[in-house]
Amino acid sequence: MAHGVLTRKPVADMIEQSQEEAHRLRPQALGRWDLAALGIGAIVGTGIFVLSGVGATMAGPAVILSFVVAGIASALAALCYAELAGSVPVTGSSYTFTYATLGELIAWVIGWDFILEYGVGSGAVAIGWSGYLASIFESVGVHLPTALLHGPFDSVQPGIVNLPAVGILLLVAWLVSSGVNQSRRVNNVIVIVKLLAVVLFIVVGSFFIHPANYTPFMPYGWGGVMTGAAIIFYAYIGFDSVATATEEARDSRHSIPFGILVSLGVCTLLYLLVAFVSSGLLPAQAYRGQAAPLAYALQHVGQGWAAGAISIGALAGLSSVMLVGVFSGARVLFAMSRDGLLPKGLAKVHEARRTPQRVIWLGALISSICAGLLPINVVAELTNVGTLAAFTLVSIGVLVLRYTQPDLPRTYRVPGVPVVPLLAAAASIYLIVSLPVLTLIRFGVWLLLGFLVYFLYSRKHSRIEEKILVTTQPSMPESNA
Numbered sequence: 001m002a003h004g005v006l007t008r009k010p011v012a013d014m015i016e017q018s019q020e021e022a023h024r025l026r027p028q029a030l031g032r033w034d035l036a037a038l039g040i041g042a043i044v045g046t047g048i049f050v051l052s053g054v055g056a057t058m059a060g061p062a063v064i065l066s067f068v069v070a071g072i073a074s075a076l077a078a079l080c081y082a083e084l085a086g087s088v089p090v091t092g093s094s095y096t097f098t099y100a101t102l103g104e105l106i107a108w109v110i111g112w113d114f115i116l117e118y119g120v121g122s123g124a125v126a127i128g129w130s131g132y133l134a135s136i137f138e139s140v141g142v143h144l145p146t147a148l149l150h151g152p153f154d155s156v157q158p159g160i161v162n163l164p165a166v167g168i169l170l171l172v173a174w175l176v177s178s179g180v181n182q183s184r185r186v187n188n189v190i191v192i193v194k195l196l197a198v199v200l201f202i203v204v205g206s207f208f209i210h211p212a213n214y215t216p217f218m219p220y221g222w223g224g225v226m227t228g229a230a231i232i233f234y235a236y237i238g239f240d241s242v243a244t245a246t247e248e249a250r251d252s253r254h255s256i257p258f259g260i261l262v263s264l265g266v267c268t269l270l271y272l273l274v275a276f277v278s279s280g281l282l283p284a285q286a287y288r289g290q291a292a293p294l295a296y297a298l299q300h301v302g303q304g305w306a307a308g309a310i311s312i313g314a315l316a317g318l319s320s321v322m323l324v325g326v327f328s329g330a331r332v333l334f335a336m337s338r339d340g341l342l343p344k345g346l347a348k349v350h351e352a353r354r355t356p357q358r359v360i361w362l363g364a365l366i367s368s369i370c371a372g373l374l375p376i377n378v379v380a381e382l383t384n385v386g387t388l389a390a391f392t393l394v395s396i397g398v399l400v401l402r403y404t405q406p407d408l409p410r411t412y413r414v415p416g417v418p419v420v421p422l423l424a425a426a427a428s429i430y431l432i433v434s435l436p437v438l439t440l441i442r443f444g445v446w447l448l449l450g451f452l453v454y455f456l457y458s459r460k461h462s463r464i465e466e467k468i469l470v471t472t473q474p475s476m477p478e479s480n481a
Contacts, residue, residue, distance in 0.1 A: 006103030007464055009339070011408065014090040014100065017338060017463070018247050025091065025331075026354035029180045029248045032255035034188065038245060038324055039263025041187045042238025044194055045125055045321030048274055049132070049314040052232070053293030056284040059228030060219040063284070064275045066228035067235070071268045073431055074236035076424035077391040078264045079414045080398045082257035085243045086411035087401065089252045092335030093243035093328070094394040099339070101397035101404070108458060110393055111336045112450035116386030116443075117237065118329025119363050122322050123370030124234070124383055126165035128292075129318040130371075133164050135292045136311045139304070151373040165371035172322045173364035176330065179353045180248050183327055190320040195270075197313020200306060201294050202273045208301040209280030219284075230384060230434040235271060237387050238321070239264045241328035257412040326364055333359035340465070341458040381439040382446075388428045389443075395424035 018024065030038070056063045084097040092099075095114060099107035134144050150159030176183050218225065242259040246252045249259075274294070278287075281297040290296045292314065298307035334356040337347035346358045398414055398421045414420050432440070459465065 005105035008103050009099045025247045026180050032258045035242050035259025036262040037188050037191045039239045039242045041191050041320035042241040042324035043267040045318050053287030053290045055228040055232040056287045059224045060284040061214045061279040062218040062225045065225045066232050067271050067275045069229040070233040073427035080395045082260050082412045083414045085256040086253045091247040091331045094390045101400040108454045110390050113386035113390050114332045118325050119366035120370050121383040122325035122367035125318050125321045126169050126371035130164040132292045132311045132314045161372045166368045169368045176326045177360045190316045194313050194317030204306045205277040226434040230431045234384050241324050244328040244331040253411040329363040330360040340461045340463040385443045388432045391428040392425045395421045
């Protein structure tokens, strides 16, 4: 049997490999509501506290429609994730799913994309966290040095390095490396705090809505709505992080789909309410260049106390997004390393804590470099295109697995197959082409680099390749001596 780039990894082999002592994570650590909190912890963050202002400048008040479009695309993809998560109970999310359905090369592309989603994405969150921290200090008359709040490539206000962003990422990496139970407890508390902050914005802001701000409703046409949706899509990224915790979940075939669908449903409702209120508080262009748009809007209408509370809630919320991002990104890198596509030494698990220490700190290092040096719009757009590419392939993977393994146990089945998976893939592709051309070029360069790594290293060190060599190697004749 030859090792082709489209060789699929059997689900049974994945499950067996996950039980190896050197690569075994802590089982039964997360219940279904812990997983839902993990999803909410990942979703409610930069997209709503930071990028809602960016989307408003591109779509005007029609940013509300941008949230609807992005939410529909995410919901379609979430249905596909839920089915695959109930069929392939192994950590790694869509990387693992595509390895079982579309083959090794496609899985590598997904894993490489996830380095963007979780590595670069956590960097974007850290930049937003730094902006809100500066806002809190300014509210009490303390001005942090500008040179230490912006990276050298920031087009609006270049500096030396975004020091708070780097610092919080390293702190989060330390927490995640300390154990899954510690991460779970901290995340659950933070999720409650940030949900209260979002509700506070909706309630207080609703008293200061000016209907005139909703006109003209669609100043940049449908193209502006779609561009806004492509950027705001970042706000929905995170539900897929639930699937990275499969090996640490209780009754994963049922609890993972539950966590995915509940977290996305709760967050979509809150997002639409926030978009409606924020659009009514200020004209869309007033949000241009604002790193903390929700706090800015409340300050503008004279509600400084609420703005301060929102900033604290945003700091907490963004902290949980980073926590889940570092947690989930490490699990994807861990799965890739365990499969041999990255150096196997990275997949070593701490004997007592049962956490993949090495990939946690590697991911945090990548995120810190991005957060310290790059502007938030570049980081967010790169994260979006990588995630949309993953969503596209996962949607196709549902159809492939239905055809190739129709008898595989499924605790959840996507309704309306093949229509829903095809719509999910089409929606993701449509949002990809709505992104700026420069972002697509950067993504193309990233993919080319990924192909080089795969063909020069990963394919040769794949555990599938090693298994084929062992099974095809002729046995040595026994000695008669």
